[in-house]
Structure formats: C-alpha cells, structure tokens
Amino acid sequence: MEHYVGLDVSLKLTAICIVDRTGKIEREGVVASDPETIAAFVKLHAPHVARVGLETGATSTWLWTELSKLGLAVICIDARHAKAALKLQINKRPQRRRGHCPHYAVWMVQGGPRQRSR
Numbered sequence: 243m244e245h246y247v248g249l250d251v252s253l254k255l256t257a258i259c260i261v262d263r264t265g266k267i268e269r270e271g272v273v274a275s276d277p278e279t280i281a282a283f284v285k286l287h288a289p290h291v292a293r294v295g296l297e298t299g300a301t302s303t304w305l306w307t308e309l310s311k312l313g314l315a316v317i318c319i320d321a322r323h324a325k326a327a328l329k330l331q332i333n334k335r336p337q338r339r340r341g342h343c344p345h346y347a348v349w350m351v352q353g354g355p356r357q358r359s360r
Contacts, residue, residue: 243290
C-alpha cells in the first residue's frame with residue numbers, strides 16, 4: 243500500500259505523520275531531527291512511501307539533501323501554499339491535525355503540489 247509522509251521539523255525534534263492513499267493516519271511519531279533517524283522511522287513504518295513532504299525552513303535544504311541520499315522521495319512544501327490549498331477543502335477534517343500530525347501528508351494525498359503548464 244502506498245504511503246505519504248509529512249514532517250514537521252524543528253531543530254531538535256521532528257514530528258512524523260504517515261497516511262495511506264485515503265488520507266487515513268497510519269502512524270505518528272516524534273524522533274530526533276537527524277536524517278538517519280527520520281529515514282529509519284519512515285522505512286520501518288512506511289515501506290512503500292510515495293512521497294515525503296517537509297515545510298521550507300532553516301534546515302530544509304540540508305534535510306532534503308540527506309533524506310534524498312538515503313533513498314526517500316522528498317519534496318519541500320511552501321507553508322503558504324499548503325495552507326491555501328487546505329483552506330479550499332469543503333471538509334476541513336480538524337481531527338487530522340490532532341497531536342503532531344503535519345497536515346502536509348494529507349495534502350499530498352489530495353493532490354499535493356502541481357506543476358502548471360504554460
């Protein structure tokens with residue numbers, strides 16, 4: 243089964259949320275903000291991960307590079323774009339934001355970032 247992962251990164255800890263194709267939360271956790279630790283958690287709990295999303299920030303370039311080297315399909319999400327996309331939802335599903343579950347994982351299931359052709 244395909245999984246999507248959202249990361250909420252701070253300097254010391256990273257909250258991880260794993261959802262399935264329907265947006266159902268499969269696993270949540272908090273680990274150290276270390277690429278190897280994050281990758282180990284994701285690979286253990288989401289062996290068929292389609293995408294890993296993290297918000298742009300101070301450590302996003304470093305984390306994106308290191309997680310990519312470890313074999314994860316990582317994308318950086320501009321927080322303003324993700325927030326705007328979630329506001330367009332008819333059913334906001336506030337229960338998905340409980341705990342530490344980053345909303346990016348659910349957003350990726352619902353289409354995620356799109357490339358606009360000109």
